[in-house]
Amino acid sequence: MNTATIKVHDATGTPRSSFPLDRWYVAAFSSDIRDKPVGRTLLNQKVVLFRTGNGQIAALEDRCCHRSLPLSCGTVEAEGVRCGYHGMLYAPSGQCLEIPGQERVPSKACVRPYHVAEKNQIVWIWMPSVAGAAPSEEPPVYSPHDDPRYRFGSGMYHYNSPWQLIHDNLLDLSHLGYVHLKTIGGDAHLHMNAAMKVTQDGDSVKVVRLMPGSTPPPTYRAAWPFGDKCDRWQEIVFRVSHLEIWTGAIEPGTDSIENPDRGGFHMRGFHGITPETETTCHYFWSMASNRHPERDDNFETVVEQTEFTFDEDRGVIEAQYRNMLQFGDRATWLDIHVDAGANRARRIVERLTTQSLA
Amino acid sequence: MNTATIKVHDATGTPRSSFPLDRWYVAAFSSDIRDKPVGRTLLNQKVVLFRTGNGQIAALEDRCCHRSLPLSCGTVEAEGVRCGYHGMLYAPSGQCLEIPGQERVPSKACVRPYHVAEKNQIVWIWMPSVAGAAPSEEPPVYSPHDDPRYRFGSGMYHYNSPWQLIHDNLLDLSHLGYVHLKTIGGDAHLHMNAAMKVTQDGDSVKVVRLMPGSTPPPTYRAAWPFGDKCDRWQEIVFRVSHLEIWTGAIEPGTDSIENPDRGGFHMRGFHGITPETETTCHYFWSMASNRHPERDDNFETVVEQTEFTFDEDRGVIEAQYRNMLQFGDRATWLDIHVDAGANRARRIVERLTTQSLA
Amino acid sequence: MNTATIKVHDATGTPRSSFPLDRWYVAAFSSDIRDKPVGRTLLNQKVVLFRTGNGQIAALEDRCCHRSLPLSCGTVEAEGVRCGYHGMLYAPSGQCLEIPGQERVPSKACVRPYHVAEKNQIVWIWMPSVAGAAPSEEPPVYSPHDDPRYRFGSGMYHYNSPWQLIHDNLLDLSHLGYVHLKTIGGDAHLHMNAAMKVTQDGDSVKVVRLMPGSTPPPTYRAAWPFGDKCDRWQEIVFRVSHLEIWTGAIEPGTDSIENPDRGGFHMRGFHGITPETETTCHYFWSMASNRHPERDDNFETVVEQTEFTFDEDRGVIEAQYRNMLQFGDRATWLDIHVDAGANRARRIVERLTTQSLA
Incomplete structure (x- = not known):
């Protein structure tokens, strides 16, 4: 019954999981996510959790696409999370909104977003088998x-x-x-x-x-x-x-x-x-x-x-x-x-x- | 003269040793083994040492056969050592004496025993090349x-x-x-x-x-x-x-x-x-x-x-x-x-x- | 752009470097090297730095050729560095000068020397692609x-x-x-x-x-x-x-x-x-x-x-x-x-x- 599974990434970069996918997992309690980004590895995936200006929970891959600093080392602003190295700002959609000092923000300046939901003071995250796929059911009630x-x-x-x-x-x-x-x-x-x-x-x-x-x-x-x-x-x-x-x-x-x-x-x-x-x-x-x-x-x-x-x-x-x-x-x-x-x-x-x- | 030997287990689960076997090694001083089980790895083998009610030293493989908790996390009783998770009790022979809440104790509920001897306030353990083999000589005198x-x-x-x-x-x-x-x-x-x-x-x-x-x-x-x-x-x-x-x-x-x-x-x-x-x-x-x-x-x-x-x-x-x-x-x-x-x-x-x- | 190079040693024991060689690197500030040997790994090579009696900086491979103790665990004397285990004494050239208790010092009792230079209160070390090769230029000025x-x-x-x-x-x-x-x-x-x-x-x-x-x-x-x-x-x-x-x-x-x-x-x-x-x-x-x-x-x-x-x-x-x-x-x-x-x-x-x- 021992688990000694090797982690494998498929061509799209999604880890071939050793875990059941296409379901909600607990990412945090609501009270954990306040005014600072929180980094956490869930099912082998590094995720940053934060709240935008309207109090909505958001989750992104925890890595700035510029030089790989964890976004959880950055700061939270009304529209998203800002990297703590060169200031790139990311929306909850994963799209980069601003590259300080550079006029054009290329569309590939983005990171992977995760679907999250807050219910009964629990923050749930949907872990899909296909990157980006939307949840197929409501999060659990507690x-x-x-x-x-x-x-x-x-x-x-x-x-x-x-x-x-x-x-x-x-x-x-x-x-x-x-x-x-x-x-x-x-x-x-x-x-x-x-x-x-x-x-x-x-x-x-x-x-x-x-x-x-x-x-x-x-x-x-x-x-x-x-x-x-x-x-x-x-x-x-x-x-x-x-x-x-x-x-x-x-x-x-x-x-x-x-x-x-x-x-x-x-x-x-x-x-x-x-x-x-x-x-x-x-x-x-x-x-x-x-x-x-x-x-x-x-x-x-x-x-x-x-x-x-x-x-x-x-x-x-x-x-x-x-x-x-x-x-x-x-x-x-x-x-x-x-x-x-x-x-x-x-x-x-x-x-x-x-x-x-x- | 550098040692960089790989540990290999043979089919019976005995490590193919990088060390001389069929001899006594020091496992402890007498004063180390009192009223609590002591876990120690000796020649790549995890062993638990304890004293039964009559003061006799005993040694077993340090792993409950149920869910692998070290027996050294348990407690010592008059007849043997009891696992600290679900209470299975083992005799110095390695045989399980009791599975709380279960009437029958299967014979395969057992762990490997080791021959030990106490002499001149030193606890010696016999490390055989064939699992279970009895010592072929007396422990050293000091x-x-x-x-x-x-x-x-x-x-x-x-x-x-x-x-x-x-x-x-x-x-x-x-x-x-x-x-x-x-x-x-x-x-x-x-x-x-x-x-x-x-x-x-x-x-x-x-x-x-x-x-x-x-x-x-x-x-x-x-x-x-x-x-x-x-x-x-x-x-x-x-x-x-x-x-x-x-x-x-x-x-x-x-x-x-x-x-x-x-x-x-x-x-x-x-x-x-x-x-x-x-x-x-x-x-x-x-x-x-x-x-x-x-x-x-x-x-x-x-x-x-x-x-x-x-x-x-x-x-x-x-x-x-x-x-x-x-x-x-x-x-x-x-x-x-x-x-x-x-x-x-x-x-x-x-x-x-x-x-x-x- | 990630570096994940494997370190490889060639037949002469020189690491096949993942770094530019045949140049000076900083090994220390002058004030770091006083009356004790200092061990430091530079470009995968373990080096001991010390000052001899006349204040000259010297650098050797940080390993006694007898039983591999780091020379940086030893002591500095006027003529060189003495191993802290059995007292072998090494000159800045890497040659062993004394094996206490043994009359003959074999010529193979030696360790690899490095070229070092002190300039503007910085200690520079020459890292050659061929072991022992002399510097082909002066150390940098600062x-x-x-x-x-x-x-x-x-x-x-x-x-x-x-x-x-x-x-x-x-x-x-x-x-x-x-x-x-x-x-x-x-x-x-x-x-x-x-x-x-x-x-x-x-x-x-x-x-x-x-x-x-x-x-x-x-x-x-x-x-x-x-x-x-x-x-x-x-x-x-x-x-x-x-x-x-x-x-x-x-x-x-x-x-x-x-x-x-x-x-x-x-x-x-x-x-x-x-x-x-x-x-x-x-x-x-x-x-x-x-x-x-x-x-x-x-x-x-x-x-x-x-x-x-x-x-x-x-x-x-x-x-x-x-x-x-x-x-x-x-x-x-x-x-x-x-x-x-x-x-x-x-x-x-x-x-x-x-x-x-x-």
């Missing part, structure tokens, strides 16, 4: 960011590991009892023994694990007045560009954890995993949670502990990947019961990658 | 660690250089007058001009240099009440896995430096050099010394200055190796008189490496 | 270092970029208005629109840009009592080994900026760019300036701001090069009006490099 019941905090990690190792991690929360004892862990054996229900719907995989009678872990206790036990649920929905993970718990006897409108304490996680290269990726996360009506707002605690939890995951996943590299071909994997969801996700990504190359 | 006349301190270096550059360094102590003037150096010309006696016994090389009438260097003066001059000796015994270096000095006229039971000030060094890869190695050292009956115990000074001395050596050797890499094929070596011992050791290692591959 | 009207400060940068990217930068000062607004920038559009006169004389290129009526930038104001406006000039002379850049300004109406003996505020920059490898280089700079008779000496300010300016350039050029590497073959360059001088310099270097290989 409503918890705009749901009045929740507040959310967000962050971003750069990972020195292939993106799918994060899918594996998130699709199998049985690791909570070994990796995250200080925050959301709970009882390791209860987690491992809880029945795991895996279903698939098209290119989406859903993993549900219900754990009634569980001991509330530290983060849950900090945010909600649980007694000795709580009924916990974990609902994970995988899509190629991102996972939605809705975990939470109710006081036993107050509601059914199988009811989609259940009350109790909610942690709704967004996990946008965007490949940077075959061996590195960006991880855009947010955590939304609700407040108990008679409790102080412990939202900061929830976000802090979420970040601590994700730091632990990064430690594990990057150590895993370094070890895979060191063992090379000998790092074969033995599947166990918890891998059902992750293996389905891997088959989906593999199928869609092959389609992109066809 | 008595000064358990000799009541001595106290010893120890340490470990990671070197960015091939292991044999350290052999070269230790088999020719003529460099003391140029590299170690602040500690054990003494007079450069006296060192260079002293007769050097080189003998070989099987796979062992002995280099002896006697320097009567030498000026006591700073470390000697700190530890022993020498006058203006002392009679110094250097006895170096090379074996593939480690060198024993017995240096010391007596007050002139009080004893013969050729007498193996001589008195005076003793510095008995253990130097376990274990390849990590073809271009890096581990250096396990200890320094044992005796105390003058009418002198304060300056043992800490001896160990501190030993460490300072070894820091100087590392600076020289790593600079030497970087230079060899930069000059490449043009970094030919011209032999001089002091190289007799080192060259014999190189021939022994070369012969034994070829035998290991046969 | 008089401002010894001109009583000026004081100068100097510094050295190591650049992670090919050397020619610095030529490009210096031959087109139109970037001042975008990169150096805090020091010597001035008005971006005025700079871009000023006529640029490019002339060539053999292997030398001259770029002149006159900007009468310019707003004095911060560094100029700090050093000279300019009013609202000044008449600025920029004269850049490119040679393969170094550029001389004479910039400055006069109070409007007091002199002609086209007069080579003009008064006003002078900044005379020396820019010795010496390749280290195909992808890295050394940048030796000095800045000489004059003092206004009725003004405090603000020389330190001029040098500090020069260094700040060069830091900005380094940031831009190294970002440019990283981007070129990441875009690879797709990092094509579109020429604009300001590139006339830089492109001539590139053609000269290309022609001379081909000649060196012939």
